[in-house]
Amino acid sequence: MQDNPETRAALPVLPARALPAGTLQLTINGKPFYHRGDPAMPLVWYLRDTLRLTGTKFACEGGCSGACTVLVDGKASASCRLAMLDAAGHAITTIEGLDANGLHPVQQAWIELDVIQCGYCQAGQIMAAVALVERTPNPAESDIAAIGNLCRCGTYPHIRAAILRASELVRARKP
Numbered sequence: 001m002q003d004n005p006e007t008r009a010a011l012p013v014l015p016a017r018a019l020p021a022g023t024l025q026l027t028i029n030g031k032p033f034y035h036r037g038d039p040a041m042p043l044v045w046y047l048r049d050t051l052r053l054t055g056t057k058f059a060c061e062g063g064c065s066g067a068c069t070v071l072v073d074g075k076a077s078a079s080c081r082l083a084m085l086d087a088a089g090h091a092i093t094t095i096e097g098l099d100a101n102g103l104h105p106v107q108q109a110w111i112e113l114d115v116i117q118c119g120y121c122q123a124g125q126i127m128a129a130v131a132l133v134e135r136t137p138n139p140a141e142s143d144i145a146a147i148g149n150l151c152r153c154g155t156y157p158h159i160r161a162a163i164l165r166a167s168e169l170v171r172a173r174k175p
């Protein structure tokens, strides 16, 4: 089966034994995809070049900037450092698939506090923040500081405030 973004919504999840040899099955934003190319290719290229999910950005290729952050089974991960082989079998979420019902509380907080400047780092910042507030709905300053994603525009004070606001929204939506 070829990679084909136009038919991805219709693709079924196949049992592993039904896949042609060398085919990797990935789950991205809740949908199955099949990759028969280089298993060592970084996930970020598949997201951007094959699926055209260009919300995930590319910067340092070294796991330092966080611009390429996606969620892997809910954990913030650098997609430039994750091979397709290692991404297979996990639930990958990009900024495009964050919340099927509208905006995630982190996105709401980002808008409310007008965080963004040039915007290049912001998808990665948001994904890292989502991983944090979903795991730790009442984050400490040290939890926020530990995120480590870089922003050349220096939006860190706004990001910090938005994470605190997002954590309020997340707590409010939990029963």
Ligand code: FES
Pocket (backbone or CB within 6 Å): 057, 058, 059, 060, 061, 062, 063, 064, 065, 066, 067, 068, 069, 078, 079, 080, 081
């Ligand atoms: S591009 Fe992946 S961490 Fe910088």
Ligand code: FES
Pocket (backbone or CB within 6 Å): 116, 117, 118, 119, 120, 121, 122, 150, 151, 152, 153, 154, 155
């Ligand atoms: S908003 Fe410009 S790099 Fe972060």
